[in-house]
Amino acid sequence: NYLPKPEDKFTFGLWTVGSTGRDPFGSPVRDALSPVELVHLLAEVGAYGVNFHDNDLVPIDATPAERDQIVKSFKQALAETGLVVPMATTNLFGDPIFKDGAFTANDPKVRAYALQKTMRAMDLGAEFGAQIYVFWGGREGVEIDACRQPTDGYKRFREALNYLCEYNMAQNYGFKFALEAKPNEPRGDIYLPTTGAMLGFIATLDHPEMVGVNPEMAHEHMAGLNFVHAVAQAWDAGKLFHIDLNDQNYARFDQDWRFGMQSIKQSFFLVKFLEDVRYSGSRHFDAHAFRTEDYQGVRDFARGCMRTYGILKEKAQRFNQDPEIQALLAEINAEDPQMNAFLGKFSPEKAAALKAHTFDRPAISSRGLHYEALDQLVVDLLLGVR
Ligand code: 3MF
Ligand code: MG
Ligand code: MG
Ligand code: MG
Numbered sequence: 001n002y003l004p005k006p007e008d009k010f011t012f013g014l015w016t017v018g019s020t021g022r023d024p025f026g027s028p029v030r031d032a033l034s035p036v037e038l039v040h041l042l043a044e045v046g047a048y049g050v051n052f053h054d055n056d057l058v059p060i061d062a063t064p065a066e067r068d069q070i071v072k073s074f075k076q077a078l079a080e081t082g083l084v085v086p087m088a089t090t091n092l093f094g095d096p097i098f099k100d101g102a103f104t105a106n107d108p109k110v111r112a113y114a115l116q117k118t119m120r121a122m123d124l125g126a127e128f129g130a131q132i133y134v135f136w137g138g139r140e141g142v143e144i145d146a147c148r149q150p151t152d153g154y155k156r157f158r159e160a161l162n163y164l165c166e167y168n169m170a171q172n173y174g175f176k177f178a179l180e181a182k183p184n185e186p187r188g189d190i191y192l193p194t195t196g197a198m199l200g201f202i203a204t205l206d207h208p209e210m211v212g213v214n215p216e217m218a219h220e221h222m223a224g225l226n227f228v229h230a231v232a233q234a235w236d237a238g239k240l241f242h243i244d245l246n247d248q249n250y251a252r253f254d255q256d257w258r259f260g261m262q263s264i265k266q267s268f269f270l271v272k273f274l275e276d277v278r279y280s281g282s283r284h285f286d287a288h289a290f291r292t293e294d295y296q297g298v299r300d301f302a303r304g305c306m307r308t309y310g311i312l313k314e315k316a317q318r319f320n321q322d323p324e325i326q327a328l329l330a331e332i333n334a335e336d337p338q339m340n341a342f343l344g345k346f347s348p349e350k351a352a353a354l355k356a357h358t359f360d361r362p363a364i365s366s367r368g369l370h371y372e373a374l375d376q377l378v379v380d381l382l383l384g385v386r
Contacts, residue, residue: 002306002307002310002311002314003046003310004045004046004047004048004306004307004310006048008048008283008306008309008310009048009049009086009280009281009282009283010046010047010048010049010282010283010285010305010306010309011047011048011049011050011051011086011087011282011283011284011285012042012047012049012050012051012284012285012302012305013050013051013052013053013056013284013285013286014035014038014050014051014052014053014056014057015052015053015056015288016256016285016286016287016288016302017033017038017041017042017288017289017298017301017302018032018033018035018038018056019288019289020032021288021289021290021291021293023291026291029291029292029293030293030294030295030298033295035052035056035057035070035074035077036073036074036076036077038050039074039077039078039081039083040077040080040081041295041298041299041302042081042083042302043081043082043083044299045299045302045303045306046303046306047083047302047306048083048084048282049083049084049085049086049087049282050078050083050084050085051085051086051087051088051089051130051134051282051284052085052088052089053088053089053090053091053121054088054089054090054091054117054120054121054124054125055091055094056091057070057071057074057124058070058071058124060091060094060095071124071127074128075128078128084129085125085128085129085130086130086131086132086281086282087125087130087131087132087133087134087178087242087282087284088121088122088124088125088126088128088130088132088133088134089121089125089133089134089135089136090117090118090121090122090135091121091138092114092117092118092137092138092139093136093138093139093186097110097113098110098114098138098139099139100139100147101137101139101140101141101153101187102114102117102137102138102139102140103115103137103140103156103157103159103160103161104137104140104141104148104152104153104156104157104191106147106148111156111160114160115160115163115164118160118164119164119167122164122167122168122171122173122175123171125175126171126173126175130175131174131175131176132175132176132177132178132214132241132242132281132282133168133175133176133177133178134177134178134179134180134214134242135161135177135178135179135180136180136182136214137157137179137180137181137182137190137191137192138186138190139186139187139190140153140157140187140190140191140192141153141184141187141188141189141190141191142187142188142189143187143188143189144188150191153191154191154192154201154204157191157192157201158201158204158205161177161179161205161211162205162206162207164177165177165205165206165207165210165211166206166207168210169207175210176210176211176212176241177210177211177212177241178211178212178213178214178241178242179192179198179201179202179211179212179213179214180198180213180214180215180216180219180244181193181194181195181197181198181213181215181216181219181220182216182219182222182254183219183222183223184222185222185253185254193223194219194220194223194225194230195213195215195220195230195231195233195234196230196233198213199213199233199234199237199239202239211239212234212238212239212240212241212242213234213239213240213241213242214241214242214243214244215227215230215231215234215240215243215244216243216244216246216286217244217245217246217247217248217259217263217266217267217270218244218246218247218248218254218255218256218257218286218287219244219254221247221248221249221250221251221263221266222248222250222251222252222253222254224250224251226266227266227270228266228269228270228273231243231270231273231274232273235273235277235279240279240281241281242281242282242284243274243279243281243282243283243284244284244285244286245259245270245283245284245285245286245287245305245309246258246259246285246286246287246305247259247260247261247262247263247267247287248262248263249262256286256287256288257287257290258287258289258301258304258305258308259285259287259304259305259308259309260304260305260308260309260311260312261304261308264382265378265379265382267308267312268312268315268316268378268382271309271312271313271315271316272312272315272316272319275313275316275317276316276320283309285302285305285306287301287305288301289301289302315381315382318381318386319378319381322377322381322386324377325374325377325378325381328370328373328374328377329374331370332369332370332371332374341353342354342357
């Protein structure tokens with residue numbers, strides 16, 4: 001019946017089910033619900049956890065007393081519903097002060113304020129037991145490259161992350177930081193636009209072991225890239241700390257659709273990958289309901305994200321157990337014992353032997369690989385006739 005279970009670790013941001021449908025061309029279509037109401041909505045649809053930006057929970061201009069009251073009522077809602085808060089993050093893009101970015105902005109006052117805001121938001125996340133802290137560089141970018149050297153952008157972003165890693169240690173918070181890439185929108189270009197770029201950047205930090213990535217399906221698809229490959233590279237590097245699941249047409253604006261709504265095949269291979277490698281982190285849905293929907297539609301959206309994940313997980317199990325698919329894979333991936341002498345780790349003897357070997361190129365090239373048949377089996381499986 002594909003009903004979500006706690007061990008699925010399905011989470012949603014407050015901003016996802018809380019989206020009022022506002023877009024650059026139109027005003028809200030749904031009345032805003034309070035964080036407490038949103039937690040109850042998420043509990044009703046069967047989510048495991050809820051994540052938030054500081055200002056999804058506490059308005060940017062709240063007084064300390066208001067903050068404490070909000071924290072209290074939110075904690076009570078979590079206790080009532082059993083929902084947990086695995087991840088927290090900072091809104092460094094919504095307020096006008098961040099019009100030129102936050103950690104990379106040219107105005108040092110803005111950069112300092114961004115650090116202050118993030119430390120306070122980390123305090124808030126820690127209060128709720130969050131273990132992952134996400135950094136999406138919302139407006140860390142440019143419309144015009146005349147305003148700064150891109151290297152100054154990287155340098156400032158690095159300094160800010162190094163500072164915040166130290167704060168994390170000084171406070172004993174134990175957060176793992178997860179950097180989320182996006183190629184553009186809301187800026188013309190955003191620095192470090194892909195998960196691969198983030199992985200390269202992490203190696204330049206003072207505490208690289210503390211920092212990983214939060215790849216988002218829609219963001220890699222905006223860049224025309226293969227999301228499963230990005231996730232696999234992050235996993236391979238030991239850096240898949242979190243993931244944002246949603247959907248998106250290739251090369252469009254940031255659509256943030258229900259998971260599996262559009263790219264069924266990519267979503268299938270993604271779920272198959274996460275399950276095959278036993279990824280144990282949150283399956284976080286960073287998406288929102290269409291603008292056509294009321295709150296019943298928001299529930300349909302949230303249930304749909306989790307249901308589709310469950311269906312694809314079952315399909316992945318069937319892929320792994322399907323005798324015909326597995327026989328084809330075994331044939332395609334068969335070892336050639338003779339080649340073992342040449343492949344693997346380098347040695348001068350191996351290299352000499354390999355250089356002396358003669359390959360029968362036409363014979364090797366003429367072999368069909370049956371990828372057409374294999375893919376049709378996948379399509380049959382996904383379309384439910386297998
Ligand atoms: C924007 C996003 C963000 C990030 C969030 C951190 C508003 O395209 O994807 O959502 O995911 O800021 O988790
Ligand atoms: Mg998106
Ligand atoms: Mg996004
Ligand atoms: Mg995201």
